Amino acid sequence: MTINDDVSVDDSRADRRQKQTEMASELVASGALDEVFARIDAGEPVGGQDGLLSSLLKATLERGMNAELTEHLGYEAGDPEAASFPNSRNGFSAKTVASEVGDVDLAIPRDRDGTFTPMLVRKGQRRLDGLDAMIVSLYAGGMTVRDIAHHLASTIGTELSHETISKVTEEVADEVATWQHRDLDALYPVMYLDAIVVKIRDGAHVRNKAAHLAVGVDMDGVKHVLGIWIQQSEGAKFWASVCAELRNRGVQDVLIVCCDGLTGFAEAVEATWPHATVQTCVVHLIRASMRFVSYSDRKAVVRLLKPIYQAPTEHAAADALDAFADSDMGRKYVSAVKTFRDAWERFIPFLAFPPELRRVIYTTNSIESLNYQLRKVTKNRGHFPNDAAAMKLLWLAIGNIEDKRARERIKEQGLPSHKRKAAGRLVEGAVTTNWKRALEQLSLTYPERIDHHL
Template sequence: MSKPTFDIDAALQALRDGQDLTGKDGILTPLIKQLTEAAMQAELDNHLAKEATPNRKNGTTGKTMKGPVGSFELKTPRDRSGTFEPQLIKKHQTHLTDELERKILALFALGNSYQDIRAHIAELYDIELSNGTINAVTDKLLPELQAWRERDLEVIYPIVWLDAIHYKIKENGRYVSKAIYTILALNIEGKKELLGLYLSDQEGAHHWLSVLTDLYNRGVKDILIACVDGLKGFPEAIESIYPKTEIQHCVIHQIRNSLKYVASKNQKAFMADLKPVYKAATLNAAEIALDELEAKWGEKYPMVIKSWRGKWPTLSAYFKYPDYVRTAIYTTNAVEAVHRQFRKLTKTKGGFASENALLKLFYAGILKASERWTHPVQNWNLTLSQMAIHFPERLDEYISL
């Protein structure tokens, strides 16, 4: 086997002269080429030594390799009988390592467009990639995504947030709005876990029922508290699968929906009077504040007050808990944070060519976001102790007090 002939002195001088380490004319490119070819020659020598029938070397075949140091022509050794299968650089492989793919996926997970990814890779490695190549790399997420969506889940989750976000997806030549159902949970350890992503033509209680059924089939047999938006029929859908689950309507959603019916000139004053309702220290104080809100605004905005009155049992459920428990459950703020991450990923995209194009982007974003979900939420042990009191026996086998 011939030894690499990389000229270290010339390389050092080039480095002093300001030549790039990587890229088409980078200092390291010849070294990587020589080391790779030498290693492949060693592979062939080892293969020939083990052959039972006569065989010998048969020259080389050239191909262009793309790697983190740049592109270069690689001479791949051949054998006469054609039985040699190189392992370091396989026959149809054109990328030297998976580092390039990792870089593409990292850029993709940050919401970069294919155009931006191409520009980054060209700048870093002096490699020109096509949209097709980038798409082929990101498509490798799809089998992982499918396995993630079908994975087994824990038997019980103390808190689950359920919400939807809408996007335009191309279907039969035109863009249609579809709902992405997001299910975020706190597990027994108090750590965030995204249980699933589901896609439907529109948000509705019927579709949520199918989502909840899927969670049940994947192993979730009990949910203590479900935090939901004000969608009609949603609590009934949850009750049909999880009859013992406590429903907490999202206060933030309720506020947003209320403001749609309040004149813009009155919104600031209305919000000032509404805040004592949902920020009250006790349920009694909240109900007094709601009475005062109705006395002042009930005649002008009767539908808004009626909505608060009608949903009050589930809007006010969190008042039974101490502050540190309320912080965790009283809104869908946690899942809203996930949706903010999704919007960040999609802010430059008006629509998506397919469902998979959207789902694989979200999955990449989830992998990135979940890197930070390694610690329990604040005051989790105290919160879990409170829940063990409010939901007797349902947590007994999972915690010891």
């Protein structure tokens, strides 16, 4: 995915919309749809198994398959010279296929030699491709297999077994595997690491497992989800294996790794990228320091903590922390002071960077925003049958979230900026704000590691 994807998608959709409008206008002007409009005016249903769309789809598919058979045999139906051809038509066989507009009963043409195989509706095919895409989209939105089955039966009258729907969603497994093992860039200047908890069946029990996510910012400032890994819990040892896998997929160096304050995390990262700067997420740190602060005191404590993480230098931050420790709130909430002192070595790298770069590494907000959206999808599922099912849904959900946002942006095209409410990209393909300035600072800080990638 590139930063120009939105533009290319917008152009292709605009072209498609124009072509569809032109074709529809031609059909209306020709009078070809007059009878269809008359039947609609008479009260006949449009959608559903008995609707006009189903009849039109049936007629279109049968006409296409008859054209395929004509090409296969070499002569038109009713041709007086048909007897001179070695193969001939041999009636029809009945077949029902599920579609986006309901079940469609088709008459599949046959040949006498049994050598004809239609491509429009393939042998053994029981669902049209559009229905499969609909099922995958519903699944990506967080609907369970049972929810999808009920939705299809109640809206378009198509009844599919749970096994069939599961099989459709399983067909994306190869795409997930390809994505998970794709080659990566040699350098990601900034990488965010975090995890989300999902419920997965393990034997006779349902357990909480951690779905680990890595988001990398490439040299163009574009964010990419690099992979998803599922493990019993979020631990430094497992993160070490994640980093090793990323290295094996081509990531030779990372300048700054932003993560939470998990014990041993920094060592796990440095085992793979020895020169990486491991930065504790400031938001995680503030959240941890506020764990035991009463609600009535939170604003006062936050106000006292702000001079620490907004300090221009490490020395100024240390003075601000001492001032907080000596304050009434600091003496009341010793744990808040201890949280900052314990994380100090992994917090202070942040203070060495200029404001443009601080804003980039200040927090894992990018990945936490993604996690928030993913939790909304997974909470309806109860639990997953296995790790693969959880990874599949998370992968689909990421794409689905970005697609929804892209559609909203397209709807607002042409509106003045103050009237646009559609959100930008969440993570995948999002461009980091003020990246050029941040990259300049990185180039000054790490010239020997970044310049040959520019």
